[in-house]
Amino acid sequence: MGHDHHGGHSAHRTADLEVALVGSPNAGKTTLFNALTGLRAKTANYPGVTVSRGEGTVTVGSRDVLLIDLPGTYGLSAVSPDEQVVVDALTGHGTRRPDGVVVVVDATALARSLLFVGELLQLGLPTAVALTMVDEVSARGGTVDADRLAAALGVPVVAVVGHRGIGVDEVRDLLADPAVWPTPVLAPPTDAAERAAWVDSVVRSATSAPGPDRRTRHIDAVLLHPVAGVAVFAVVMLAFFQAIFTLAAPLIDRVDQLFAWLGDQVQSVFPGTFGEFLAEGVVGGVGGVLVFLPQIVLLFVILALLEKVGYLARAAFLADRLLGRFGLEGRSVVAMLSSFACAIPGILATRTIPSERRRLATMMAAPLMTCSARLPVYVLLVSAFVSDESVAGPLTWQGLTMAGLYALGAVSGLVYASLLSHTVLSGPTAPFAMELPPYRRPTLRSVLLAAWDGGWSFVKRAGTVILVTSMALWVLLNVPSVSAPDGMTEAQAASYEMEHSLAGQAGTAMEPLFAPLGFQWQTNVALIGSLAAREVFVSTLAITTAAESEDALPERLQEMRDDDGDLVYDSATVAAILVFFVYALQCLSTVAVLRRETNSWRWPAFAFASMFALAYAAALVARTVVLAAS
Amino acid sequence: MRLSEVGVGATVVVQSVAPGQGGLGRRLEDLGFLAGTVVRVERRAPLGDPMVYELRGVRLAVRRADVALVEVTEVPDGS
Numbered sequence: 001m002g003h004d005h006h007g008g009h010s011a012h013r014t015a016d017l018e019v020a021l022v023g024s025p026n027a028g029k030t031t032l033f034n035a036l037t038g039l040r041a042k043t044a045n046y047p048g049v050t051v052s053r054g055e056g057t058v059t060v061g062s063r064d065v066l067l068i069d070l071p072g073t074y075g076l077s078a079v080s081p082d083e084q085v086v087v088d089a090l091t092g093h094g095t096r097r098p099d100g101v102v103v104v105v106d107a108t109a110l111a112r113s114l115l116f117v118g119e120l121l122q123l124g125l126p127t128a129v130a131l132t133m134v135d136e137v138s139a140r141g142g143t144v145d146a147d148r149l150a151a152a153l154g155v156p157v158v159a160v161v162g163h164r165g166i167g168v169d170e171v172r173d174l175l176a177d178p179a180v181w182p183t184p185v186l187a188p189p190t191d192a193a194e195r196a197a198w199v200d201s202v203v204r205s206a207t208s209a210p211g212p213d214r215r216t217r218h219i220d221a222v223l224l225h226p227v228a229g230v231a232v233f234a235v236v237m238l239a240f241f242q243a244i245f246t247l248a249a250p251l252i253d254r255v256d257q258l259f260a261w262l263g264d265q266v267q268s269v270f271p272g273t274f275g276e277f278l279a280e281g282v283v284g285g286v287g288g289v290l291v292f293l294p295q296i297v298l299l300f301v302i303l304a305l306l307e308k309v310g311y312l313a314r315a316a317f318l319a320d321r322l323l324g325r326f327g328l329e330g331r332s333v334v335a336m337l338s339s340f341a342c343a344i345p346g347i348l349a350t351r352t353i354p355s356e357r358r359r360l361a362t363m364m365a366a367p368l369m370t371c372s373a374r375l376p377v378y379v380l381l382v383s384a385f386v387s388d389e390s391v392a393g394p395l396t397w398q399g400l401t402m403a404g405l406y407a408l409g410a411v412s413g414l415v416y417a418s419l420l421s422h423t424v425l426s427g428p429t430a431p432f433a434m435e436l437p438p439y440r441r442p443t444l445r446s447v448l449l450a451a452w453d454g455g456w457s458f459v460k461r462a463g464t465v466i467l468v469t470s471m472a473l474w475v476l477l478n479v480p481s482v483s484a485p486d487g488m489t490e491a492q493a494a495s496y497e498m499e500h501s502l503a504g505q506a507g508t509a510m511e512p513l514f515a516p517l518g519f520q521w522q523t524n525v526a527l528i529g530s531l532a533a534r535e536v537f538v539s540t541l542a543i544t545t546a547a548e549s550e551d552a553l554p555e556r557l558q559e560m561r562d563d564d565g566d567l568v569y570d571s572a573t574v575a576a577i578l579v580f581f582v583y584a585l586q587c588l589s590t591v592a593v594l595r596r597e598t599n600s601w602r603w604p605a606f607a608f609a610s611m612f613a614l615a616y617a618a619a620l621v622a623r624t625v626v627l628a629a630s
Numbered sequence: 631m632r633l634s635e636v637g638v639g640a641t642v643v644v645q646s647v648a649p650g651q652g653g654l655g656r657r658l659e660d661l662g663f664l665a666g667t668v669v670r671v672e673r674r675a676p677l678g679d680p681m682v683y684e685l686r687g688v689r690l691a692v693r694r695a696d697v698a699l700v701e702v703t704e705v706p707d708g709s
Contacts, residue, residue, distance in 0.1 A: 074657075074660040074661055075656070075657070075659070075660025075661075077653050077657050077660055108687060109686070109687050109688045110687060111662070111686035111687050111688075112661070112662040112686040112687060112688045115660065115664070115686075116660065119660075192647070192659050192664050193664060193665040193666055196664035196665060196666050196667060197666065209687075224673060224675075229676065313691070316691075317675055317682070317691045318675060318676060318677075320675065320679070320680050320691070320693070321675055321678060321679045322677060330680075427652075428651050428652025428653075428654070429652075430657060431654060431658065431693065431696035432691075432692065432693045433657075433661050433690060433692050434691045434692075435688055436682060436689040436690070436691055
């Protein structure tokens with residue numbers, strides 16, 4: 001193959017050679033991939049599935065080798081989309097067949113991992129083994145002889161410690177020419193029992209078994225204990241939730257302030273409507289993307305820590321039964337919890353769920369968890385309309401209402417996931433199988449890489465949609481620009497201008513649809529505004545109701561009357577708004593991320609429509625009940 | 631006897647794996663549940679499921695319903 005040969009079917013592939021990297025989850029595949037490719041890796045989705053693929057170029061001498069990081073799998077049985085992707089890639093189905101395959105094998109799990117190697121060898125591709133965790137085997141008093149293993153398997157074997165760079169150069173040298181790799185004289189047996197015996201004989205010839213991992217056993221005796229384990233689980237999850245919620249808050253404020261300042265600067269340079277558009281639509285939109293970053297980076301740091309230490313698998317083990325009842329699984333617990341801060345990191349956290357159906361069910365339930373952007377809406381309405389008298393002890397009606405709203409969201413999310421998994425997401429799914437890896441000390445580098453990956457992929461993949469949405473909403477809320485008649489106060493003028501904007505006209509046109517819920521145009525326009533982010537509801541409502549300021553808004557809402565002299569916000573309407581916010585997917589950023597993560601418009605469209613219907617129906621019920629009771 | 635019926639602490643040997651629905655049996659084989667493999671039932675989750683099985687040097691959390699396809703015989707003294 002010539003040096004200038006442009007291999008592959010797509011334009012960006014100019015490498016001479018393609019080598020696939022495979023291995024079971026937790027075998028250290030990603031660490032090796034990063035060590036080989038540095039930060040030159042790209043991730044993208046496979047067409048039609050949520051599985052992401054990583055590619056990176058490795059330069060060996062004068063050759064460029066395209067290394068393809070395939071999803072972690074235990075075998076080639078193609079039960080899940082991940083495995084289908086691996087099988088398709090290795091057999092060259094719909095893509096170029098790789099010139100070689102490097103399989104990452106965890107030395108501590110040799111007797112299991114070699115089953116996969118046996119399956120791979122039957123494909124007839126040049127194959128090499130990268131043996132990881134050899135240091136861990138030695139620490140436990142065992143030995144693994146890479147040379148003997150190579151002799152027994154008939155393929156090259158390199159012992160690697162990815163994060164210390166040991167063996168990485170050897171693997172890189174191998175990549176230069178897969179065609180010259182030794183191949184086994186005899187393919188391993190295809191029959192299951194014979195394959196097991198073959199693996200056992202290979203293992204016996206090349207290793208002495210390590211002693212049991214006592215440290216891991218001792219830790220698990222506590223962390224998986226029915227009482228102590230559950231208590232630790234509760235503490236870890238609470239701390240995690242609290243960190244996502246509060247540690248990120250000051251940073252989020254900083255980002256907000258920074259972009260507000262930037263917006264002011266822009267407006268001082270470009271006065272007039274265009275300047276306002278640049279400041280609020282464009283700069284505000286970029287800020288609207290970056291404002292998520294503190295939470296997302298924090299989420300990925302904590303997730304990487306929990307995963308690399310080994311606790312994530314334990315947490316999932318403890319939670320699986322409970323979440324399994326709703327069509328989810330143990331690993332969904334992190335996504336659900338993150339969603340109480342924000343559905344976007346929650347949806348991104350579902351990447352750790354191998355089953356496509358359970359991952360989708362988790363993603364779809366995530367927006368129903370009460371995110372922090374709903375909080376300002378709830379606080380405004382609950383503090384203005386619910387009594388702060390005590391129900392019992394320190395618990396007030398306001399507190400009870402807030403708790404009720406959170407509980408309503410959580411329970412509804414679980415029921416929603418359960419309904420989906422019994423209808424559109426029903427069918428065979430991969431078994432819930434999860435390795436409990438030995439407890440390990442994570443490396444700083446791997447944690448930082450995970451945070452970088454998560455943050456950057458969010459900005460790149462969801463940023464554009466969020467930015468465009470923000471600009472479009474600005475136009476809707478500010479165009480056409482009409483001047484209010486003389487004699488109005490500033491607040492009345494602002495309200496008048498917004499009433500005559502495109503969004504104002506839409507809000508008025510929506511009145512018949514929302515009349516059964518008691519929403520008038522002021523509320524409808526604020527609902528349109530809240531599509532940018534739910535908390536925008538409050539600031540938009542302050543304008544449409546002509547409140548003197550946001551601080552004056554609660555009082556304004558309590559006393560505001562329409563042309564007939566009726567209260568615009570009676571308790572029935574307020575109940576309807578609150579319940580509407582529990583259910584409605586009133587957040588286009590979430591829609592954008594769902595689109596990116598599922599690689600189609602189908603799921604976000606379904607989520608938006610079904611949650612709108614739910615919101616409408618539930619708000620109608622709430623209003624009817626309150627009307628009947630009062 | 632099915633692996634799903636075996637209690638915590640027991641050690642068993644896999645006899646066979648039924649094919650199951652949607653390639654489930656194949657998947658269990660990929661995970662190491664192959665005829666002749668020794669499996670130790672290590673732990674049950676506090677809520678009763680999933681279980682932790684130790685086999686082929688790996689500790690694996692699997693739901694009991696999923697391992698009902700695995701036919702095993704008990705090793706008397708748990709060696």
